[in-house]
Amino acid sequence: xxxxxxxxxxxxxxxxxxxxxxxxxxxxxxxxxSDCMFFGALIATYLVYQGKSLVGPYPVDVFDIPVTSxxxxxxxxxxxxxxxxxxxxxxxxISGFRIWMASTAIMGATFIGFQVYEFSSFSTFHVDxxxxxxxxxxxxxxxxxxxxxxxxxxxxxxxxxxxxxxQTNLFGTTFYTLTGFHGAHVTLGIIWILxxxxxxxxxxxxxxxxxxxxxLAALYWHFVDVVWIVIFTVIYLFGVFPFPGS
Amino acid sequence: MSQEEAHxxxxxxxxxxxxxxxxxxxxxxGIFYLExxxxxxxxxxxxxxxxxxxLVVMYYMHLRYEHKLFSYLFVSGVVLATIVIFALVALFxxxxxxx
Numbered sequence: 001x002x003x004x005x006x007x008x009x010x011x012x013x014x015x016x017x018x019x020x021x022x023x024x025x026x027x028x029x030x031x032x033x034s035d036c037m038f039f040g041a042l043i044a045t046y047l048v049y050q051g052k053s054l055v056g057p058y059p060v061d062v063f064d065i066p067v068t069s070x071x072x073x074x075x076x077x078x079x080x081x082x083x084x085x086x087x088x089x090x091x092x093x094i095s096g097f098r099i100w101m102a103s104t105a106i107m108g109a110t111f112i113g114f115q116v117y118e119f120s121s122f123s124t125f126h127v128d129x130x131x132x133x134x135x136x137x138x139x140x141x142x143x144x145x146x147x148x149x150x151x152x153x154x155x156x157x158x159x160x161x162x163x164x165x166x167q168t169n170l171f172g173t174t175f176y177t178l179t180g181f182h183g184a185h186v187t188l189g190i191i192w193i194l195x196x197x198x199x200x201x202x203x204x205x206x207x208x209x210x211x212x213x214x215x216l217a218a219l220y221w222h223f224v225d226v227v228w229i230v231i232f233t234v235i236y237l238f239g240v241f242p243f244p245g246s
Numbered sequence: 247m248s249q250e251e252a253h254x255x256x257x258x259x260x261x262x263x264x265x266x267x268x269x270x271x272x273x274x275x276g277i278f279y280l281e282x283x284x285x286x287x288x289x290x291x292x293x294x295x296x297x298x299x300x301l302v303v304m305y306y307m308h309l310r311y312e313h314k315l316f317s318y319l320f321v322s323g324v325v326l327a328t329i330v331i332f333a334l335v336a337l338f339x340x341x342x343x344x345x
Contacts, residue, residue, distance in 0.1 A: 021313055029316040033323025040327025044334040069275045073268060080264035083306045087257050222307045226299050232271075233295040237278050238288065 028216050032223050035185075039227050042181060043234060046174040050239070053169035056148060059239035062122045062164055071114035072232045075186075078107035079225040082193075086218045092208045094200060101197040104221065108190040115183050119176070123163040175235070182231060185224045192217045255305055263305050270298050 017023055085100030162168065166176040196217055200206040206213065255263070274294050277287060304310040309317055 019315060021315060026316065026319070029319040033319045033321075036320070036323035036327045037330065040330050043327075044331040047331065047335050048338040065275065065278060069271065072271055076267045076271065077264060079267075079302060079306050080260055083260050084257055087254070087260065090254075219307055222302055225306075226302050229295050229298045229302070233274065233291050237274065237291055240278075 022212065024212060024216060028219050032219065035223065035227075039178075039182070039230075042174075042178040043230065046178050046235060049170040049174050053171045055169050057122075057125050057162070057164045057168070058171060059175075059235075061146075062125050063236055063240045064118070064121075065236060065240060067114065067118065068232065068236050071111050071118075072228065074107050074114070075111045075225055075228050078104050078111065079222050081107060082218050082221045086211065086214050089206065089211050089214055090208055094206070097206070097214075098197060098200055101193055101200070105190050105193045105197065108186055108193065108221075112183060112186055112190070115179065115186075119179075123165055125163045178235065179231065182224065182227055185227070189217070189221045189224055192220065254308060254311060260306070263301055267298055267301060270294050 019026070081100050081104040085097050085104060088094075088096035088100055164172045164175075166172050196206060196214055199213075274291055277283065277290055277294075280287070283290070303320070309320065
């Protein structure tokens, strides 16, 4: 039996739904649930192939945890900014809404900037070792990849410019696929946020009564944030940590 | 404003949650450098990142204040994704089901 929408929301209040819940919001939650499975499959693939690359560079060679920590912090702060934009709109503070939306888009773009920097530094990664003598290797100065390079070298000096490309090894393929899809999600979120920001300058388009439009964008934005929380821990922190005996 | 919205956190509470998220991230990175923890690092980081995940979903996405059906839709996706991750890793790590 159809019941009237009892939801908070807005211009859709007149709609009748079987659950009494707003269809657009339900669709968004169903989409986010399905997107969890999408990223779950990509994370599972990365983990399945972890440590199975036959050639370097490996995660320990290229990951820069301090840089990624800063980009993680930026994305977390963008989530706060987004929720403050939503709160400002519901309180009919449209200028506050615009400021927070703009800051969310800027922080999202900064995160993407970090990702572009990371991808470009990975793809141009190079190693230049002046001395490959056994003494230095035994002192543990070299990482796994550098030791491998020295072991295969005919001379004492080794130089390689083999960056990490998607086709380089299993790590490159799975890493770029996972983080690339996440970056695409963030990019789409930035476009969505900017669209709402521009629409707010058009009379009657973004109002406290029509806050569901912003609520849906906010849900999407927070979702890309929670996905990154998982990626940062599972891919970056677990990927670099030298487990005993590994 | 609906009853659900009336219970939404205030701007100050949103800011506090952001600070908690930042501190947890800093702790995660700090723990990462404590090599003596060894394998203990895994459960600690899992707990910390789960806490971050839950904070964002419950308070920023307002799932705590929403209708239960929304929670079922989202949580079922998260649970299924987690099962898929563990199943695939187990399948490939221990050769379960190898023929």
